[in-house]
Amino acid sequence: MPLKNIRAVIVDLDGTMVDTLGDFEASLNHTLSDLDLPPVGRALLERTVGKGSEHLIRSVLAHQLGLPEVAGLSNVCSARTVDTLYTAAWERYQHHYQCINGQFSTVYPGVAEGLLALQSAGLRLACLTNKPLAFARRLLEIKSLHGYFGWVFGGDSFARKKPDPMPLLGTCFAMGVEPGQAVMLGDSLNDAHAARAAGCHVALVPYGYNHGQPISDAPHDLVLQGIDHLLPNLA
Template identity: 35%
Template sequence: MTTYGLVMFDLDGTLIETAPEICDAVNDTMRHFDLPEVTQTQVSDWIGHGTRELLVQALASSLETNVESVRSSDSFAEIAAEFDKHYQSRCGTRSHLYPQVRETLVALRERGVKLAVVTNKEGRFTETVLNFHEMRPLLDFVVSGDSLPTKKPDPAGIEACLTLFDMPRNRALFVGDSSIDVATARNAGVAVWALPYGYNMGQPIEACAPDRVIADCSALLNK
């Protein structure tokens, strides 16, 4: 079996369970503007394209309108700014690492494997969540949703990692929880393993046809 020199991870739904506090921030925002609140299940299904797109989906649902109307609304910038305040204050309040995450990353680092996160979450929130859970020191590189001109499923984030570490594609692995992650890895020409417990728009991860579905991150230590 291939020995990977670089393992890249998605963040939300892969390393850290973040949906509860994202839902809290969305509903903080809804209450501020006297709008109907959304459910935890809805928020979990909307995770994947970054918090800005998630907010668009939430507003479209709450207002019973379409996403195009939300994006073009004169009030969206104000609502988004309010959400940013709430999410920044909520980061870390109800999120937690999934089982075996910290232990696995520590063990991989001890083996000399390079570790990176490639997420669509905006950088300010990515850093806040990683720092709250004391994960940043375990990572060699972080690519957030606003680090580059494009986001997943565009392969630019993976390409940046490959270039930085001068890593051939056949020694790089992407680990995620959604069809977005699988598509990103396929677009970059690297192997992809998927976790079944995250946020895949309500669909089973097996439907995305990753190279492997693993129960938790500890499977990375047996490769």
Template identity: 35%
Template sequence: MKLTEFTAGKLPQLIMYDLDGTLVDSVPDLAISIDAMLDDMNLPKAGEDKVRLWVGNGIPSLVKRALVDDMAGDQPGIVNRDVFIKAYDSFKHHYAIEVGQHSHLYPGVKNFLEAMANKGVKQAVVTNKSEIFTEKLLKLMGIDHFFEISLGGDSLDEKKPHPMPLLHAIEQAEASLDTALMIGDSSNDIKAARAAGVKVIALPYGYNHGEPIEASNPDLIVPTMDKLL
């Protein structure tokens, strides 16, 4: 389906995108950094397959899940605070080196971003990734210039699936709920869009904790973003 068919003939004023798993396959960098952190902590390495399941709720959650080798590791009281702080510092050290070094844009992403920019559509990144790493990854992938707004998981008081980041981006872009659109790959993106009251398109190739994105009932699923052109 073409984007204009989905939006009743008129392009959105604002398109908001998730980053990891939507625009960029960044798990290779994350997995290398997590394994280096675990090695520093004298723990067994996790490997890319596990990290792919654990990402999506921000770096603190990813670190906690890796420390206990369990998706529930980020729940209150599971990980000792001092252990977490040491591991988090280690991860940030390694990820600052690895970020963007093994990542790549998904097929169709750059074409779609360019097409929307050429049509005057405002574009924003709304991710749970830490702001400092978000900015660095966007620059390394050569797509930072497409976005007027970039919000990380630590940019505001709340992160997805809370609607605050989406509502903030919409306000900053001087758009409205009925002229804004979210594009993402996980249940967090869909929950945030639903809570904010905006339409949401999902991609099936990203990181959704091993669950099919269909189960989250987005408004539309497309195999790659350029299929909307």
């Protein structure tokens, strides 16, 4: 059933508009090399991206050190071991990602066409990602997607990140719409839970990074094959 009275669309970035695993892989492996740690594989990245750079780096450090991943770091010694390396890892990761941003990533099919259709229909468009804002803005520019968005917010734009509803509520406020007038378009449980908690509608794409789980299991109003399928589902 089409979603009604939609005035705005909030779009996630990584895994929704752009496949950025290549950027993450290259940046993290340069970082790990600087720390004399072994390289990371894509399988780990697919289930750890999406919750912000801090979570990603801590998860990768824990995994490469043979420790429990961040979600299960209850052991004090394990946590301290990761903390010891985190500051250096964060600095090196920021350096490498800034240099690599956009080089090993690709825009998913139908993204530009879908955004143009939504923009032409008079909908307000915002990009909301857990990626740091400076990296997000630069990636949108490199991929020629920045012109579709009146607002761009990153993981450091609000006090909390998705799946907390705060970023969704802040984005709706900035756009001048009620949460019930907005649809969150994303690829993960983070997007779905944040939108539901904020009172926004939820549209999801199946090709992104959802921590190895089927996207259809996440709370949603729509599951779309691509961004270019959203406008026909809005009344």
